[in-house]
Amino acid sequence: MKKIIVIKGSPRKGANSDTLCDAAVAAIKDAEIIEFAIRDKKVNPCVGCNACKGDFVGCVQKDDFSALVEDLRTCDGIILSAPIYFGDVPGPVKTFIDRQYCLFNPAKGPLVEQKERKMAVILTNGGMPLEVGTQIAEKTLGCFNVEGITDKKILVVRECNDRDAAAGKPDALKQAEEVGAWF
Numbered sequence: 076m077k078k079i080i081v082i083k084g085s086p087r088k089g090a091n092s093d094t095l096c097d098a099a100v101a102a103i104k105d106a107e108i109i110e111f112a113i114r115d116k117k118v119n120p121c122v123g124c125n126a127c128k129g130d131f132v133g134c135v136q137k138d139d140f141s142a143l144v145e146d147l148r149t150c151d152g153i154i155l156s157a158p159i160y161f162g163d164v165p166g167p168v169k170t171f172i173d174r175q176y177c178l179f180n181p182a183k184g185p186l187v188e189q190k191e192r193k194m195a196v197i198l199t200n201g202g203m204p205l206e207v208g209t210q211i212a213e214k215t216l217g218c219f220n221v222e223g224i225t226d227k228k229i230l231v232v233r234e235c236n237d238r239d240a241a242a243g244k245p246d247a248l249k250q251a252e253e254v255g256a257w258f
């Protein structure tokens with residue numbers, strides 16, 4: 076069975092990016108879903124110790140991110156949902172991204188299982204131009220290349236300040252379902 080990791084990056088549980096993410100997940104068929112809501116997890120910052128460039132695969136820190144590394148190495152897909160904060164993902168999401176450095180080591184070759192691995196990034200925002208949101212999503216996706224992503228999809232939804240805004244956007248919900256079905 077496919078294994079899909081669902082990373083929720085909003086501090087607001089049940090708000091817009093969660094709503095769109097849940098719509099996507101509901102449309103995924105026959106998969107094990109591993110949900111990782113960063114707001115509920117302990118994810119320490121990377122301290123740049125470079126221990127991960129030694130003889131083992133993983134991170135010397137012991138927290139919820141370390142416990143996820145094996146699933147990140149072997150999963151078939153990743154969904155990341157998040158709001159845009161000041162032109163980027165929120166700080167806790169960036170902290171998660173930085174910890175992926177333990178999967179980057181060109182000297183050792185690929186550290187993740189080599190197979191088709193899809194990723195979707197779903198971002199909501201207050202109202203920035205769609206092209207700007209799309210650029211931020213592309214940049215965010217690029218940070219996951221360490222996981223050997225082979226296929227990518229982006230969904231950016233504007234005008235999502237009220238926490239229930241996305242729930243009232245049938246077009247956006249349909250697009251989110253299409254993202255899920257794509258997995």
Ligand SMILES: Cc1cc2nc3c(=O)[nH]c(=O)nc-3n(C[C@H](O)[C@H](O)[C@H](O)COP(=O)(O)O)c2cc1C
Pocket residue numbers: 085086087090091092093157158159160161162163199200201202203234235236237238
């Ligand atoms: C700290 C902070 C920074 C934000 N920065 C931006 C921004 O740069 N551009 C924008 O369009 N919206 C910005 N917003 C609005 C959020 O992106 C928007 O409300 C988002 O849909 C919230 O997602 P959520 O409902 O899943 O929490 C910001 C909101 C907060 C709280």
